[in-house]
Amino acid sequence: MPEHPDFTPSPNLLTTQEAIRLITIFQSAGVTKLRLTGGEPLMRQDLPEIAQAAVDLNLAVSLTTNGVLLSRRLPALLRAGVSGINLSLDSLCPHTFSLLTRRPPQVHERVLSALHDAVTEPSLSVKLNVVVMSPHNHLTLPDFVRLTESHPLSVRFIEYMPFAGNRWKHASFVPYSEMLRSITHHYGPLSAVATHPNDTAKYFRVPGFQGTIGFISSMxxxxxxxxxxxxxxxxxxxKTCLFGEHEVSLRDIMRQGASDEQVLETIRRALHDKHFALGGKGDMFGIAAGDNRSMVRIGG
Incomplete structure (x- = not known):
């Protein structure tokens, strides 16, 4: 969490109907999956309505959340048809959690309770996202892996990525190869899990464990x-790339009266102009030198 997050005024946010309209346009172009992210998506009171509209379009709908409000809102999300939860939790230690999130340590227990509620719901696919940072949590990876022993949970270790306000520095960066080496040193050789060409993570399993572990090696x-x-x-x-600074406001053209086909053509042009890799930044140092949004204003 940045020290001074730049919150967007409510009138600048997509309305419920604008969000549903965009979902409908993307679905008409062949999109089959929708992930509702943030900031924190559960701050939106209309989230079940948006999720339900997407499910009614036969989209597979999942959610990325910090878990603070999840237990209270989970029943409504399940009724709406949400089938996947990605819960972001960078530490199993309340003190470190508080340091990273700028929330009181007691909130940590609420997030762990939400994780339990999610993994014990048979209709949900649950992933735990862990951004690995030295020295905050890079020595605790085996503890996260232990969570996969008795639950069909996927714990995903994510390389620390530079964004505005997150005080990224290379000294805190832990590469995927080092994470893997740390875990295999503790648990022994891992079993590789087959992945799809479009997957963002490389998946493995500790032999005998129910769940999986993944590595998102973006850098x-x-x-x-x-x-x-x-x-x-x-x-x-x-945003056609998480790391790219170029943006096209679909909100503005909708509010200016663009038809669905005009919105779709704007999307096509943006995709045509997309850089092949890393938003054209080259590497993590190029990304760090750029002027992208903070992650809380992009979404996980």
Whole structure:
């Protein structure tokens, strides 16, 4: 969490109907999956309505959340048809959690309770996202892996990526190869799990464990060639790459009276102009030198 997060005024955010309209347009162009992210998507009271509209269009709908409000809102999300939860939790230690999130340590227990509620819900696919940072949590990876022993949970270790306000520095960066070495040193050889060409993570399993572990190596081994993802921010900006600074406001053209076909053509042009890798930044140092949004204003 940045020290001074730049929150977007409510009138600048997509309305419920604008969000549903964009989902409908993307679905008409062949999109089959929708992930509702943030900031924190559960801050939106209309989230079940948006999820239900997407499910009614036969989209597979999942959610990325910090878990603070999840237990209270999970029943409504399940009724709406949400089938996947990605819960972001960078530490199993309340003190470190508080340091990273700028929330009281007691909130940590609420997030762990939400994780339990999610993994014990048989209709949900649950992933735990862990951004690995030295010295905060890079020595605790085996503890996270232990969570996969008795639950069909996927714990995904994510390389620390530079964004505005997150005080990224190379000294805190832990590459995928080092994470893997640490875990195999503790648990022994891992079993590889088959993945799809468009997957963002490399998956493994500790033999005998129910769940899996994944590594998202965005910086040390980018997967840009297989990327089939596109982002629309809460204020309606189209980002064809997480790391790219270029944005196109779909909100503005809708509010100016654009037809669905005109919106779709704007999306097509943006995709045509997309850089092949890392938003054209070259590497993590090029990204760090750029002027992208903070992650809380892009979405996970």
């Amino acid at each position: 040390s081994a980018p997967f840009c060639a297989g990327c089939n993802r596109i982002r629309v921010t809460a204020d309606g900006a189209l």
